[in-house]
Amino acid sequence: MSRPITLFTGQWADLPFEEVCSLASDWGYDGLEIACWGDHFEVDKALADDSYVDGRLATLSKYNLKVWAISNHLVGQAVCDHPIDERHQGILPARIWGTGDPEEVRQAAAREMMDTARAAAKLGVRTVVGFTGSSIWHTVAMFPPVPASMIEAGYEDFARRWHPILDVFDEVGVRFAHEVHPSEIAYDYWTTVRALEAIGH
Numbered sequence: 001m002s003r004p005i006t007l008f009t010g011q012w013a014d015l016p017f018e019e020v021c022s023l024a025s026d027w028g029y030d031g032l033e034i035a036c037w038g039d040h041f042e043v044d045k046a047l048a049d050d051s052y053v054d055g056r057l058a059t060l061s062k063y064n065l066k067v068w069a070i071s072n073h074l075v076g077q078a079v080c081d082h083p084i085d086e087r088h089q090g091i092l093p094a095r096i097w098g099t100g101d102p103e104e105v106r107q108a109a110a111r112e113m114m115d116t117a118r119a120a121a122k123l124g125v126r127t128v129v130g131f132t133g134s135s136i137w138h139t140v141a142m143f144p145p146v147p148a149s150m151i152e153a154g155y156e157d158f159a160r161r162w163h164p165i166l167d168v169f170d171e172v173g174v175r176f177a178h179e180v181h182p183s184e185i186a187y188d189y190w191t192t193v194r195a196l197e198a199i200g201h
Contacts, residue, residue, distance in 0.1 A: 004030035010071060013038030018059050025063035032065055033129065036072040036116060037091075043072070043112060044095070046119035053122050069127040072116045073179065078109035079161050080133035080185060110161060114168040121172040128169070129177045132162060132195075134185040155198040158185045163199060 007029045012020045017040045024032055034041045034056075045052045060067055074091040078084060084102035096108045113130070120128050136154030139146045169176050178186060178195075186192040 006031045008033040010035035021063040033069045043119045071129040073131045075112045076130035077133045082135040113165045117169040117174045120174045127175045137183045159198040
């Protein structure tokens with residue numbers, strides 16, 4: 001197989017992991033990009049219990065599937081987002097939401113993204129796909145006029161919050177693949193260039 005064809009499980013997170021594996025196998029996929037929500041891949045369980053990771057790998061093997069990437073978009077979104085509100089409560093694990101204090105949520109999300117890198121390494125996966133959130137996305141409409149200093153502060157916030165996370169990714173040999181997307185610090189070509197500059201590539 002020169003290029004594996006995989007399925008991202010996030011859209012089916014309401015289904016049990018094994019059912020998604022069975023469906024993907026029947027549909028002819030080579031593997032999965034496993035979402036870190038629903039019961040598909042739980043970062044805290046992966047780090048706490050070796051048998052959890054072994055169980056996920058065994059289920060994949062049962063259906064002749066492999067895994068090359070996991071995704072933690074929902075938690076990654078909360079690292080930089082502004083505002084943090086009820087929308088986040090609906091997508092985050094209760095242990096990340098906590099009391100709902102915005103800064104506590106951001107810090108818990110950052111710790112979870114570090115743990116996601118560690119869990120990926122434990123699973124034998126070298127790529128985590130996800131979102132970063134953005135403290136300045138709400139300024140995109142550009143009215144009232146947005147001073148350049150406000151945009152600069154948004155990229156500084158991104159760099160300050162994501163550098164420690166990316167350091168852990170480097171330590172464990174896992175890449176973070178940011179999905180360029182509306183509501184993120186990088187949502188088009190130019191904002192991607194700026195985001196890369198902010199973290200020194």
